[in-house]
Amino acid sequence: DVKVTQSSRYLVKRTGEKVFLECVQDMDHENMFWYRQDPGLGLRLIYFSYDVKMKEKGDIPEGYSVSREKKERFSLILESASTNQTSMYLCASSSPLGDSQPQHFGDGTRLSIL
């Protein structure tokens, strides 16, 4: 079974802090994704990566950056946290879409910025 592990289930940080959210997958997937989920707004793609050191902006990249130094790990970075970044963050991984493979999700990190 594919396992996607997010390092924290709950996280509380202060405005202005630099925040790191970590995600690790164990299935050698090429693609990894970061989403945020907010009530009434559904899932919105922040960034995705299709290979080590490769990344593409999603729909809402402002205020975020990412890092993928190793294939299994994809980090989301909030450069200077703000209260409007309080949200549920979901990481996912998948094989290349040419295989029509689904995404596999972690359990999420509920982040609160005070």
Place this chain on the structure above:
Amino acid sequence: AQSVTQLDSHVSVSEGTPVLLRCNYSSSYSPSLFWYVQHPNKGLQLLLKYTSAATLVKGINGFEAEFKKSETSFHLTKPSAHMSDAAEYFCVVSVYNFNKFYFGSGTKLNVKP
């Protein structure tokens, strides 16, 4: 362009009665379609997937979905609801050579005892 519409934001059924969650999609290409379930404060779990093989797809926990190209629909059904089915359900479409997944807005299923 690709898009997904989940026709009901909330569905309420009684335990033991059938479940129908509706999903329509729009795609310029042959899509792959998925249904996911999300329980409170958890990630999304894959229920089933359609990838151009059989049009009736069986998934986990007794769920199934039928791909109807003429209606551009991929509705999720279950013959008999269980209390543990109460959750939010997402319909998702992906298209080969677009490295992207398109999510519906979700349907919250309430199961009454």
